[in-house]
Amino acid sequence: MNTKISTSRASSNRKTSPTRSAAPSRKRARKRKSRFARIAGYLLLTAFLAGITGLGWMFFTESGNNFRYLVADTLITTQHRHWAKYIIGQKALDQRVQDYQNRFNQMGEERDSHTIQLPAGTGDQSGQAEQKPLVQIETISGPSYKGYLMIVNDPTKIRLGVPEKAGKGEKVSSMVKRTGAIAGVNGGGFADPNWQGNGFQPIGLVISQGKVYYEDLGGKKSTQIVGIDGKGKMIAGKYSLAEIQSMGVKEAVTFQPRIIVNGKGLIKNAKDGWGIAPRTAMGQRADGAIMFVVIDGRQPGHSIGANLYDVQQIMLKHGAVIAANLDGGSSTVLVKDNQILNKPSSEHGERYLPTAFLVFDHPEQVDIPNIWNGLGPEDIDPAKW
Structure with missing residues (x-):
């Protein structure tokens, strides 16, 4: 009997033990949930306070x-x-x-009086007089950007390239390969409805080989141009078409702003630098060498971009006496020896453009037809491919 009773009690004890152990487990679970809730509450409160503090900092x-x-x-x-x-x-x-x-217009008003002293033999058709290579490439970098400086030691070797076919722009790499150029950089802006334009309709003025290829001033008496005259002197600033022609401008596009004139920078500080973006700019040293600054942007981990003050300071550091902004953003591209050196920011890769500054060993042998001949702005649909 005793044995049976003992066994019964032991059996009863075994049956009730799981119930007893479940209570502490539920308590621990409730404690964990409570702890997680407190942590989540602290995080939300911290985020809320940080947001309020951030908004206060940004606005006040x-x-x-x-x-x-x-x-x-x-x-x-x-x-x-x-x-x-x-x-x-x-x-x-x-x-x-x-x-x-308004500021860009003012920056183009001062008349440029810089002169250049081309090295002996510059512009020689044999191309043998200059000891320096025609094109030199340097890497440049800053806190938020990476890019390239292309130096063209003979400014008379530069021509303005335009698309091959009517109705559609052309990639700079394609222009370089098609024309046999040594190098190329994107040029002026273009009509781009909904940022999906075909790159065929330029903005303002296009001059190639001393002739007006395209003009869309819309009744304006003047426009800001970036280009080169027949002697290799860079021309940048606000001029009328009559002034441009009287100065013997040979290759040019409309774009702005001019950032250096008569050896001095026109942008006072980074605050006035018009944001951070991919950039392309053109400048000239007193010895006549043309410089193109090409900076990548909008690519975290590689290069965020630069403001115009950054570009200005790069140009001044390298001896520019005149410099001006060119079309940047997704258009920014540098091609050398049929290779794209930089990393264009467009998700679709290199863009189709209406103009590019191209460098040739023998520019006198290059024929660049006027693809806009007989076409006015009203004849072009910039959104139609």
């Missing part, structure tokens, strides 16, 4: 305000310009764009 401090406008300026240079209104407001955006336009 000078440094924060500068940062907001830097972001807005950067967006203005992209296809998402309208997003800037969420940073600074629509009214401020419109005013910002107008202020930049």
Whole structure:
């Protein structure tokens, strides 16, 4: 009997032990959930306070305000310009764009008086007089950018390339290969509806081989050009068509702003540098050498981009006495020996463009037909391929 009773009690004890052990497990689970809830609450509170602090910094401090406008300026240079209104407001955006336009116009007004002293033999058709190579490439970098400086030691070897076929722009790499150029850099801007244009309709003025290939000034008396005259002197600034022709401009496009004139920089600081973006610019030293600055951008981990003040300082550091901005952004590209040296920011790769500055050993042998001959702006649909 005792044995049976003992066995019964032991059996009863074994049956009740799981119930007893479940209670501490539930308590531990509740404690873990409570701890996670507290941590999540702390994180949400921290994020909320950080957000409030960040907004306060952005809107109520000078440094924060500068940062907001830097972001807005950067967006203005992209296809998402309208997003800037969420940073600074629509009214401020419109005013910002107008202020930049007014400033760029002023930057083109001062008459350039720089002179160049070309080395003996520059422009010689044999191409043997110069000891320096015609084209030199250097890498450049800064806190937020990587890029290249291309030096063309004989400015008379540069021609303006245009597309081969009517109705469609052409990649710079294609222009270089087709024409037999040594190197090429993107040139002027173009009509680009919805940022999906075909790259065929230039903006403003295109001059190649001393002839006006395209003109769309829309009644304006003057335009800002970037180019070279027949003697290899760089021309940049705001001029009328009559002035441009009287100066003997041989290769040119419309673009802005001019950033250096008569040896001095026109942009005071980075705050006025028009945002961070891929950049292309052209400048000239006193010895006549033409310099092209090409900077990648919009690629975290590689190169975010540069503002125009950065570009100006690069040019000044390398001896530029005149310099001007060219079309940048997704158009920025540098081709040398049929190879694209930089990393264009466009998700579709190299863009189709209306113009490019090309470098030749024997430019006098190059024929660049006027693809816009007989076409006016009204005859071109910039959105139709």
